[in-house]
Structures are given as C-alpha cells and as structure tokens.
Amino acid sequence: MxxxxxxxxxxxxxxxxxxxxxxxxxxxxxxxxxxLGQSRSRGVRKGEICDAPKAEEDIRNAIVEAEQMAxxxxxxxxxxxxxxxxxxxxxxxxxxxxxxDREISxxxxxxxxxxxxxxxxxxxxxxxxxxxxxxxxxGQDGITNPVGMLGSRVEVDVxxxxxxxxxxxxxxxxxxxxxxxxxxxxxxxxASSLALLTNEQKELGALVxxxxxxxxxxxxxxxxVIKHVGVLAVGGDHVSNDLAYGLKVPLxxxxxLKIEQGSAVVSEDCKGQILTISNEIGLEMKKIxxxxxxxxMALRLEEIFQLIAQDLESAGLVDYLRAGVFLxxxxxxxxxxxxxxxxxxxxxxxxxxxxxxxxxxxxLDQPEFATAIGLVKFGxxxxxxxxxKPSIAEGLKNTFGQLFRRP
Amino acid sequence: METPEQTxxxxxxxxxxxxxxxxxxxxxxxxxxxxxxxAALGLPNAVLAAxxxxxxxxxxxxxxxxxxxxxxxxxxxxxxxxxxxxxAAAEQQMAALKAACAGVDVVFxxxxxxxxxxxxxxxxxxxxxxESGALVLGFVTLPFDCEGNRRRQQAEEGLEYLKEAADxxxxxxxxxxxxxxxxxxxxxxxFRHSNELVVEGVAAMSRLITSKGLIEIHFADLCAFLRExxxxxxxxxxxxxxxxxxxxxxxxxxxxxxLDSGKALTDAGAVLVSLIAGTxxxxxxxxxxxxxxxxxxxxxxxxxxxxxxxxxxxxxxxxIVAARQAxxxxxxxxxxxxxxxxxxxxxxxxxxxxxxPTPRVQSRFVPPAPALTPEKMEQLAGRQAGASRGRKTAxxxxxxxxxxxxxxxxxxxxxEPTIHKGEDLDVPxxxxxxxxxx
Numbered sequence: 001m002x003x004x005x006x007x008x009x010x011x012x013x014x015x016x017x018x019x020x021x022x023x024x025x026x027x028x029x030x031x032x033x034x035x036l037g038q039s040r041s042r043g044v045r046k047g048e049i050c051d052a053p054k055a056e057e058d059i060r061n062a063i064v065e066a067e068q069m070a071x072x073x074x075x076x077x078x079x080x081x082x083x084x085x086x087x088x089x090x091x092x093x094x095x096x097x098x099x100x101d102r103e104i105s106x107x108x109x110x111x112x113x114x115x116x117x118x119x120x121x122x123x124x125x126x127x128x129x130x131x132x133x134x135x136x137x138x139g140q141d142g143i144t145n146p147v148g149m150l151g152s153r154v155e156v157d158v159x160x161x162x163x164x165x166x167x168x169x170x171x172x173x174x175x176x177x178x179x180x181x182x183x184x185x186x187x188x189x190x191a192s193s194l195a196l197l198t199n200e201q202k203e204l205g206a207l208v209x210x211x212x213x214x215x216x217x218x219x220x221x222x223x224x225v226i227k228h229v230g231v232l233a234v235g236g237d238h239v240s241n242d243l244a245y246g247l248k249v250p251l252x253x254x255x256x257l258k259i260e261q262g263s264a265v266v267s268e269d270c271k272g273q274i275l276t277i278s279n280e281i282g283l284e285m286k287k288i289x290x291x292x293x294x295x296x297m298a299l300r301l302e303e304i305f306q307l308i309a310q311d312l313e314s315a316g317l318v319d320y321l322r323a324g325v326f327l328x329x330x331x332x333x334x335x336x337x338x339x340x341x342x343x344x345x346x347x348x349x350x351x352x353x354x355x356x357x358x359x360x361x362x363x364l365d366q367p368e369f370a371t372a373i374g375l376v377k378f379g380x381x382x383x384x385x386x387x388x389k390p391s392i393a394e395g396l397k398n399t400f401g402q403l404f405r406r407p
Numbered sequence: 408m409e410t411p412e413q414t415x416x417x418x419x420x421x422x423x424x425x426x427x428x429x430x431x432x433x434x435x436x437x438x439x440x441x442x443x444x445x446a447a448l449g450l451p452n453a454v455l456a457a458x459x460x461x462x463x464x465x466x467x468x469x470x471x472x473x474x475x476x477x478x479x480x481x482x483x484x485x486x487x488x489x490x491x492x493x494x495a496a497a498e499q500q501m502a503a504l505k506a507a508c509a510g511v512d513v514v515f516x517x518x519x520x521x522x523x524x525x526x527x528x529x530x531x532x533x534x535x536x537x538e539s540g541a542l543v544l545g546f547v548t549l550p551f552d553c554e555g556n557r558r559r560q561q562a563e564e565g566l567e568y569l570k571e572a573a574d575x576x577x578x579x580x581x582x583x584x585x586x587x588x589x590x591x592x593x594x595x596x597x598f599r600h601s602n603e604l605v606v607e608g609v610a611a612m613s614r615l616i617t618s619k620g621l622i623e624i625h626f627a628d629l630c631a632f633l634r635e636x637x638x639x640x641x642x643x644x645x646x647x648x649x650x651x652x653x654x655x656x657x658x659x660x661x662x663x664x665x666l667d668s669g670k671a672l673t674d675a676g677a678v679l680v681s682l683i684a685g686t687x688x689x690x691x692x693x694x695x696x697x698x699x700x701x702x703x704x705x706x707x708x709x710x711x712x713x714x715x716x717x718x719x720x721x722x723x724x725x726x727i728v729a730a731r732q733a734x735x736x737x738x739x740x741x742x743x744x745x746x747x748x749x750x751x752x753x754x755x756x757x758x759x760x761x762x763x764p765t766p767r768v769q770s771r772f773v774p775p776a777p778a779l780t781p782e783k784m785e786q787l788a789g790r791q792a793g794a795s796r797g798r799k800t801a802x803x804x805x806x807x808x809x810x811x812x813x814x815x816x817x818x819x820x821x822x823e824p825t826i827h828k829g830e831d832l833d834v835p836x837x838x839x840x841x842x843x844x845x
C-alpha cells in the first residue's frame with residue numbers, strides 16, 4: 001500500500017489447472033502483468049474442490065512459480081470461484097429522496113444501493129457480487145450517476161451473483177491454509193469478461209462464454225452493465241468423459257485424443273477415417289472411427305451452446321448482443337468451435353483476446369488465462385477504488401489491520 | 408391356481424352391498440401391535456383377530472380373537488426371523504386359519520414384512536382366506552433399509568408371495584417414513600408412526616367398503632383395481648376441516664411424502680380416490696379435489712368414490728391409493744403352489760432366484776438372448792417341470808420388461824450430478840439424444 005506500485009494477484013483454482021497471475025499497478029494506475037504460475041489441478045471437480053490436500057498442493061505450486069517469475073512475495077490473492085451452485089439475478093432497490101430541495105446526494109445513492117443489496121436469500125447462500133447496473137430517477141431509466149439530479153425517488157438495479165456459502169468457503173479455506181489472505185472472491189465468469197471485453201464492446205452488448213475444464217460460465221453485458229450470468233457444470237472434462245465412454249478408451253487417452261484429433265464440427269473429410277491407437281511400445285491397440293470421435297464432441301459442445309442460448313432466450317437478452325460472442329477458457333481451443341457456436345447462437349463468435357492489459361503480451365494472450373488475468377484486473381479496480389478516498393481513519397484502520405492480520 | 412369360485416368377480420355380488428363382514432388379521436408381532444390402534448378407532452363391522460406364533464405377544468394383545476400357531480416346529484421360540492418356519496407353522500394349521508376366515512367377505516391382512524412370522528404366515532393366511540371364499544387385501548410394511556439385507560430380501564420375497572396369494576396388496580416401505588419424521592424422533596415413535604399410517608390406510612379402506620357411498624366404488628371394481636395393478640401401490644390419507652378444507656386437502660396431498668410430493672401421482676398407472684366427509688360435503692368440493700388430482704395424473708386411470716359419514720362433522724378426509732404402472736419384475740415368483748411339497752420347492756426357488764448374484768460392474772452391453780431351437784426348448788421345459796414335480800399348474804409365463812439400463816457416468820460417478828431441467832448432463836449427450844454411432 002505504501003509502495004509506489006501495488007502487487008495484485010489473481011488465483012484461479014480451475015478443474016484442469018490452477019493458475020496464479022501477478023500484476024503490478026504503478027502509481028499512475030496502469031497495470032502490468034509481471035508473473036504467471038500454473039500447475040495441473042488434481043483436487044477439483046466441476047469447478048469445486050473435492051480433495052483439499054491435493055488442491056492445496058497444486059495451489060502452492062502455482063503460487064511458488066508465480067512468485068519466482070515475478071520476484072515478489074505473494075501475501076494475498078483475488079480468488080476466482082465458480083461451480084454449479086452459482087446463480088445470478090436482477091434486483092431493484094428503492095429509496096425516497098427526503099431532502100427539502102429534492103436534490104439527490106451521495107448518501108441517497110449509498111442508501112439506494114444498500115437497499116438493493118438486501119435480498120431475501122436462504123441462510124446458506126452468500127452474495128458474491130452485487131453489481132450496480134443503472135439508476136432510475138422518478139422512473140426515468142438509464143442514469144449512470146444520479147448525484148446532483150432532482151427527484152423524489154431513486155431506484156437502482158443490481159445484478160446479484162450468489163452461491164452456496166459452504167461450497168464457496170471450501171476454496172477460501174484451502175487458500176487460507178497456505179497462509180495467504182483472500183482479498184475478495186470473484187465469480188470467474190465476471191473475471192473472464194473483464195479480461196476480454198473493451199468498454200465499447202460492453203456498451204454494445206456482448207456475451208462471454210468461458211468453457212473451462214469442469215464448468216462453463218457465461219456473462220452477458222448490455223448497455224455497459226452486466227445483465228445476466230450463468231454457470232453450467234459442464235466443461236471439457238465432460239467431453240473427455242464422453243469420448244472415453246463412447247470410444248471405450250481410458251480417460252487419459254480420451255483426453256489426448258480430444259486435444260490431438262478433436263474438432264467441434266463433423267466435417268465431410270473425416271468420414272470413414274480410421275485412427276489406430278497404439279500403446280506405449282508401439283503395438284496396435286485399437287481402431288477408432290474419427291467421425292464418431294468428432295460426433296461425440298460436437299454433440300456435447302453443441303448442447304452446451306444450446307443450453308446457453310435457451311437461457312438467454314428466456315432472459316430475453318438475445319437482441320442486446322450487438323458485439324457478438326467471445327469465447328475463452330481451454331475449451332475455446334477446440335478447432336472450429338467458433339463455427340459451431342455461430343451456428344447455434346446465430347451471432348458472430350470470436351475467440352476472445354486478453355488485449356486490454358499490458359505486459360508479457362504474447363505469452364499471456366491465451367484463452368485459458370483470461371480468468372486469472374481478469375481477476376488481477378478486478379483487483380486493480382478495487383485497489384483504485386480504495387486508493388481514491390483514503391480517509392485518515394480508514395488509512396489507520398488499514399495500516400493496523402495489515403499489521404495484525406499476519407501473526 | 409384360480410378356480411372360478413374364488414375369483415373376486417363372483418365373490419363380490421355374494422357380499423351384498425352393505426352387510427359386508429370384514430375381518431382384520433394382525434399377523435406377526437408388528438401386525439398384532441397394529442391391531443391395538445385399530446381397536447381404539449372402533450371400525451364398524453370389522454372383527455379383529457391376532458395371529459402369531461409367539462404366544463407371549465398374543466397374550467398381551469387385546470384382540471377379541473387370537474390364533475396361536477405355536478407348534479412343535481418352533482418349540483415355543485417363535486420363528487427366529489425365518490419366514491420358512493412361519494410358513495411351515497401356518498401350513499400345519501391351515502384348517503384353523505380357514506375356519507377363522509369362514510363366513511367372512513373381506514379379509515384384511517396387516518403385517519410387518521421382514522421378520523419370520525409376518526412374512527411367512529401372511530401368504531398362507533391369504534391363501535386360506537381366499538379358499539374359504541373371502542377377498543383378501545394385504546396392508547404390509549417393508550423394513551427400513553438399515554435393518555439389513557436379509558430382512559429386506561425376506562420382505563421382498565414375502566411380498567411377492569403375498570401378492571400372488573392376495574387380491575391386492577398395499578405396501579408401505581418404512582424407509583419412506585424418514586421423510587415424514589424429523590431426526591429426533593425416537594425409534595418407538597417411528598414404529599408407532601409407521602403403524603399409524605397402516606392403520607389409517609386400513610381404516611380408510613374399510614370405510615370405503617362399508618360406508619354408504621354417494622358415489623360408490625363397487626366392491627368388484629376395487630378388487631379389479633387392485634388385481635390389475637399389482638405393482639407397488641402407495642397410499643396417503645389426509646384430512647382437513649374448516650371452510651377451506653378442500654384446498655388444504657389438496658395442498659397436503661401434493662406435499663405428502665408418501666406420494667413423493669405428487670410424483671407418485673404423475674407416475675401412477677391407476678389412482679383410487681376416496682372422499683369421506685360430513686353431511687355438509689358439497690359437489691364443488693369434490694369437483695375441486697378431483698380436478699387437481701386429475702390434472703396431476705393425466706396418464707392414470709382414476710377411480711373415485713365419495714361417502715358421507717355423519718361422524719365426520721366439518722371434516723373432509725381424502726384417501727388416495729396410487730398404483731404404479733405395473734412393471735413386471737424380471738424374475739417373478741411363480742404362482743403360489745396349491746398344496747404339498749411347496750416348502751421344499753420354495754426353497755429351491757429361493758436358491759435359484761434370490762441368491763444375490765455375484766456383484767458385477769454394470770455394463771451397457773446386453774447380449775441378445777441365445778436363439779432356442781425347439782428341441783432345446785423342450786429340454787428346458789422338461790427340466791423345469793422335473794424340478795417342480797407335483798405342481799398342478801405351471802407358473803404363468805409373462806412377457807417381462809427389462810429394467811432401464813443405467814449409464815455409468817465415468818469420472819463424474821461420485822460427484823454431484825448436474826441436473827438441468829430433469830436431464831443429467833453428466834451422461835454423454837449422444838446417449839441422451841439416442842444418436843447411434845456406427
């Protein structure tokens with residue numbers, strides 16, 4: 001905090017890999033990525049930790065690698081969370097303006113946001129984000145900042161992302177077990193969208209689909225704000241599992257086939273092609289029909305997009321996506337997946353680029369790092385917000401808090 | 408097995424409408440215990456009888472009629488949880504059982520399956536009752552899962568035998584009770600509750616048969632209903648009072664744990680609804696209740712009856728018996744043998760059919776049955792006949808239905824399933840969509 005630059009770390013505990021990205025924010029507020037560490041994930045299924053000791057080990061490996069590369073000591077992280085239990089919905093808060101001159105003050109805005117955040121949720125649910133959308137003043141829509149306007153009633157829409165408290169705690173506990181602090185938990189879909197989208201794209205309306213190992217997250221931006229989020233607990237693991245099942249090969253081999261021979265569409269030229277699988281000493285083991293392989297993959301991926309399309313349709317958001325669809329996550333590496341997505345979603349689809357951030361460009365511009373980079377970006381926003389108004393009391397609290405936080 | 412004079416359709420008219428003589432047998436310790444709350448209810452026209460091997464339990468029972476099946480076979484020690492002994496004892500005293508059923512139109516057999524006495528005696532008693540011309544309805548409980556494999560298996564076998572012997576069986580798997588009760592319920596209360604449910608069912612059924620109906624369910628219809636749908640049936644009784652009683656009744660029914668919150672109705676092949684209320688029952692109420700039930704079970708054949716009972720002032724009681732679409736089990740136990748030697752045979756069947764097969768990993772591939780040449784068929788049939796020497800009727804041959812194959816979910820086997828609008832997304836898409844791979 002007192003340095004001229006601040007270190008921000010994003011940690012994503014994914015189903016297939018654990019990834020830590022170190023960012024450095026200098027005094028002017030520009031963000032540079034200085035380090036990256038990753039490790040194969042073994043203790044996670046469908047985005048949620050199922051084997052804590054193994055997950056801890058993987059997290060440690062990733063963190064150590066990132067520390068070495070960035071040459072910093074990591075004390076706290078912004079932690080990405082996901083899982084089939086994460087849901088989002090829109091909520092509206094109302095606040096009457098009581099001042100005599102009917103001018104909306106900063107306090108009124110804080111109050112209305114507070115009202116919007118009070119949500120009736122079951123006790124075991126925890127609100128991960130309450131993201132502000134637009135204000136309404138006396139029913140007039142689309143106001144970004146109502147301070148100073150006149151009106152008798154302020155309303156605000158928020159998008160609330162919530163999940164199961166205990167299941168969110170699992171990931172937090174794992175990180176805390178490594179003597180790391182968790183600055184904040186962030187929904188990974190949100191993080192990915194931060195990394196991929198520019199402000200213009202958010203304004204136009206865009207859909208970000210992050211196809212991970214165990215889960216697929218999607219986030220809809222329209223008019224510059226988040227309108228909808230969703231998680232499907234289906235991902236690349238399911239593709240591998242389907243292949244293992246359908247082709248009757250071991251899971252490891254299925255994974256390899258998916259990467260080497262996979263494609264999201266069944267093209268004409270693969271019909272009738274036979275692949276021969278050989279074991280490690282070169283003996284022929286099995287013959288596999290390439291068409292079957294691709295058909296199994298295509299059906300699964302098609303289904304993922306169909307489920308998303310259905311969800312968006314029922315949310316009535318299809319017409320807002322003028323910037324199109326952006327894919328990221330390991331699943332977006334599957335050849336021709338953009339073509340398949342275009343067919344199903346009937347929108348222009350591109351593989352997202354994490355170009356909204358500087359530093360280590362070529363190494364980092366991979367779709368699977370979008371989430372971790374987005375986490376750093378999220379962290380930088382939070383730091384900037386915090387840095388914006390350092391009241392004395394706050395500053396003291398932070399200083400002492402920092403001192404006492406680590407025993 | 409069925410001689411004409413025993414079929415319900417001929418027996419029913421004989422049991423002239425409202426002077427039906429009903430006898431309720433509590434069989435085995437559980438059954439005898441269940442008689443007590445029934446006696447307290449004071450069912451009209453019903454005679455209670457306790458049947459057990461263990462003389463001590465009979466001594467404690469307040470039932471007006473007691474039949475002890477104590478024999479040398481059991482040496483005064485009860486059955487020791489062995490249904491074979493129960494059955495043997497009951498068969499020895501077949502005459503006494505028949506005598507007890509003489510002159511009765513309807514026999515209810517109430518028992519807890521899984522032990523020795525209830526499981527063993529009930530089918531024999533059902534057979535005795537039927538032979539003496541009565542209609543037989545069984546109300547049985549199945550043991551809790553935690554009571555162990557053996558009891559469950561015995562209970563299931565007993566249930567099959569009872570289904571063969573009786574006109575209808577309504578069974579209450581105790582395991583379902585867990586949903587009804589909270590965690591702190593004591594063991595005693597749990598069993599009491601289970602007994603209460605059975606008693607409720609018996610009471611509702613007997614009312615259905617004996618009360619003066621507005622819209623009557625004919626006795627023959629009832630029997631036909633139970634006969635046709637020999638699958639597992641479940642029942643629920645709910646009651647409500649006050650001006651909004653019909654609505655309350657519907658809510659209670661749809662949230663009733665025995666009906667799996669309405670799911671049992673959706674799956675049901677046939678549903679029997681009986682409404683009983685005081686003299687203030689209105690047609691609109693009947694209509695409302697039936698409308699809801701009909702909308703829930705569009706596939707089922709719904710049968711309804713309504714009766715007015717002055718003692719039900721302001722109350723409305725609805726009893727639902729939902730019979731699942733009959734899925735004939737792959738290995739159905741053949742019709743209960745008529746006489747002699749069946750004990751030995753039954754044992755044979757036990758070893759043939761009910762020894763748990765060596766556990767195997769579920770495989771999706773089901774090999775086609777080998778084609779049988781006529782000679783081979785003859786040979787097999789001959790072997791079967793040889794095994795069941797002395798039986799007068801061959802087991803009924805039935806077209807069976809294979810169980811739904813369950814697809815293994817591979818690496819997601821142990822994780823929480825991803826259910827989206829009722830579809831398990833962990834199962835490969837191509838399988839769910841039924842796309843064949845060449």
